Amino acid sequence: MNHDALVAVARAVFEAAGGTPIDPDYVLPADIPLELSGEAVRARLCVFTDNRGAEMAMRPDLTLPVAQREAARLEAARLEAARLEAARLEAGPSVKTYTYAARAFRLPAAQDDPFEFTQVGVERFGYAADPSADAELFALVHRAVEACGVSPKAIVTGDLAIFPACIDALDLPAVTTDLLKRAFRQEGGVRAVLDAASRPLEADILAAIEAPDTEAALNAVLAARDVPLVGARSLGEIASGLRARRAAIEAGGLPETARTALLALRDVDCPLVDAPATLSALAKAHALTGASSALEAFASRVEKILGLVPGARRTASFRAGFGRRFTYYDGFVFEVLAEGLAPTQPVAAGGRYDGLIAGLSGARVCATGIGGVVRPDRMARVWRTDA
Numbered sequence: 001m002n003h004d005a006l007v008a009v010a011r012a013v014f015e016a017a018g019g020t021p022i023d024p025d026y027v028l029p030a031d032i033p034l035e036l037s038g039e040a041v042r043a044r045l046c047v048f049t050d051n052r053g054a055e056m057a058m059r060p061d062l063t064l065p066v067a068q069r070e071a072a073r074l075e076a077a078r079l080e081a082a083r084l085e086a087a088r089l090e091a092g093p094s095v096k097t098y099t100y101a102a103r104a105f106r107l108p109a110a111q112d113d114p115f116e117f118t119q120v121g122v123e124r125f126g127y128a129a130d131p132s133a134d135a136e137l138f139a140l141v142h143r144a145v146e147a148c149g150v151s152p153k154a155i156v157t158g159d160l161a162i163f164p165a166c167i168d169a170l171d172l173p174a175v176t177t178d179l180l181k182r183a184f185r186q187e188g189g190v191r192a193v194l195d196a197a198s199r200p201l202e203a204d205i206l207a208a209i210e211a212p213d214t215e216a217a218l219n220a221v222l223a224a225r226d227v228p229l230v231g232a233r234s235l236g237e238i239a240s241g242l243r244a245r246r247a248a249i250e251a252g253g254l255p256e257t258a259r260t261a262l263l264a265l266r267d268v269d270c271p272l273v274d275a276p277a278t279l280s281a282l283a284k285a286h287a288l289t290g291a292s293s294a295l296e297a298f299a300s301r302v303e304k305i306l307g308l309v310p311g312a313r314r315t316a317s318f319r320a321g322f323g324r325r326f327t328y329y330d331g332f333v334f335e336v337l338a339e340g341l342a343p344t345q346p347v348a349a350g351g352r353y354d355g356l357i358a359g360l361s362g363a364r365v366c367a368t369g370i371g372g373v374v375r376p377d378r379m380a381r382v383w384r385t386d387a
Contacts, residue, residue, distance in 0.1 A: 075364055
């Protein structure tokens with residue numbers, strides 16, 4: 001199948017799931033994707049200044065602009081519901097499913113990736129956030145991939161709720177808990193924090209973060225040490241992280257028992273079918289009883305996924321540290337890989353983002369969210385490779 005045929009096939013699968021077709025705004029205020037993208041994606045955003053001097057960005061994916069439109073719809077509905085309450089009428093249902101086949105724009109992650117590409121996907125808002133909903137969304141995306149004639153070579157899954165739940169179960173000081181959760185949202189951040197948790201900050205770094213112009217002082221320290229800025233974190237973000245680290249050290253640092261538990265959790269990488277038992281054993285070994293609710297939900301999801309997609313017993317794995325390209329994800333996440341493509345080039349991906357609507361609306365409205373996409377351009381390459 002060629003690209004256009006793959007778009008049509010995938011779109012038919014998602015439209016059959018009951019979604020409303022949508023093509024949201026191409027351009028977003030740049031602060032939205034900048035704040036909600038991980039470092040790997042943030043460095044690939046297409047940012048420009050408009051005629052008013054405002055910084056804007058081309059949509060890097062479809063989830064963000066679809067969620068932005070849904071947040072605006074919910075805010076309007078909230079105001080309408082208040083008006084209807086006065087007239088004792090009922091507002092309409094708040095659950096929504098949207099589908100799309102639309103362009104996204106990111107600087108290529110690999111040399112053979114395009115700058116502009118089509119995502120075909122589905123986004124669901126306001127439905128019960130439970131293991132069944134996660135498994136059904138996963139099965140729907142998997143079905144779209146198979147309908148396009150592509151057999152998954154591997155499926156990588158993660159759960160962004162487990163690590164924070166385990167951090168909470170350690171009963172650490174709040175500043176240390178916050179530091180670890182912040183680090184978890186960055187690639188390599190957990191290891192860096194664990195390695196430096198009890199090591200005091202150097203005198204020049206301390207002076208920089210206490211200086212009136214912190215960013216200028218920190219930039220001077222990095223230049224003196226010949227340390228380049230890596231990734232897309234700003235000097236302000238780096239300074240904020242250093243202040244958080246100082247506060248954690250002043251609160252007593254990180255106990256060795258907690259460090260050992262988090263290192264063990266970070267290194268979990270196993271077949272999905274084995275993951276519930278692996279995590280349960282780890283929680284028992286390190287007395288992480290406070291994480292039991294998150295682990296029970298995880299085990300239920302795995303059971304439902306394997307029931308809906310039996311082939312996942314063979315292809316799917318679980319990695320505790322997986323899933324931070326877009327930081328708005330806060331639960332179940334997955335990527336589907338195919339033959340002939342790099343691990344950074346999934347043919348499909350998706351996950352849960354229950355906090356996104358609240359974040360986009362300034363907490364004026366909230367709704368659960370989960371979605372998934374397929375990449376026809378990459379599946380077309382699989383077809384060409386197989387031909």
